[in-house]
Amino acid sequence: MNDKYCIEDKLTQFIHDVFLNLEYKSWRNKLFNFEVDRWYSLIVELDKSQVALNHIKEFDEGIYSKLVYRCIRSPNWKNTGEIMIVFNVSGMIWSSIVFQTPNIK
Template identity: 40%
Template sequence: MDDNEKLEELTTFIHDLFLNTEYVNWRKNIMNYSANNWHSLIVKLDELDLPLARIRSFGEPTFSKLVFSYTKAPDYNESNMLMVQFTVSGSMWHSLVWHCPELS
């Protein structure tokens, strides 16, 4: 897999975090993490006993630096939307997802 394919797969994985039911507990817990701070994605998935094989498939140099942060949308009181940002520290890759958290 070349670098472009790897980045496309990483972007697909990030989108799947918000679509696949296997990650629903992570989505429900996003707001338990400090807003506007960066968090290791693999650590947070592991804390919730969620599948790690796919994130590990990107290799240690990538998954160990894959972090996320969220902030409430400016109209959060009406929309309940969060802006969730992902990046691999030290790279130019990033992904941004607008997300309306599931009810607990």
């Protein structure tokens, strides 16, 4: 398999894990507080949330240092509060979109 596709598969799996693993919960809880339509560095924001960085640093620095995301109000935002989190690596075609609805208590 081409290394490019292998990296893209690993990035997709990593983003999947970020939304399922409890170790990232403190970062996920802050998603609704980020400015809409502004790009953020994922590694910087994970660090600010005191999340262990060992998993993201399994990628080369040229990848994890360029892994960014932004929060956008989804088309259903008015009804559900749902946002879309768009992930991208600057300079790559790869991207991933995750829909997140706030926890309603």
